[in-house]
Amino acid sequence: MIKISIDKAKCIGCGACEAVCDKTFGLKDNIAFVKQQPKALTCEKEASDSCPVNAISIK
Ligand code: SF4
Numbered sequence: 001m002i003k004i005s006i007d008k009a010k011c012i013g014c015g016a017c018e019a020v021c022d023k024t025f026g027l028k029d030n031i032a033f034v035k036q037q038p039k040a041l042t043c044e045k046e047a048s049d050s051c052p053v054n055a056i057s058i059k
Pocket of ligand 1: 006010011012013014015016017018031032050051052053054055056
């Protein structure tokens, strides 16, 4: 099973993850959160790569 997590302490709320992959990532109070865990990876890796502070991990 895929598990996406966001290190909220690292997140700077830039919105890149949401811009790249808004089915999985959202922003609330300028901190990213996982809307729902994906069944299969589509844009999540790209979102992780686009994060300037490496706050997104995919397992
Ligand atoms: S790309 Fe990274 S820093 Fe930007 S909102 Fe998403 S998790 Fe936060």
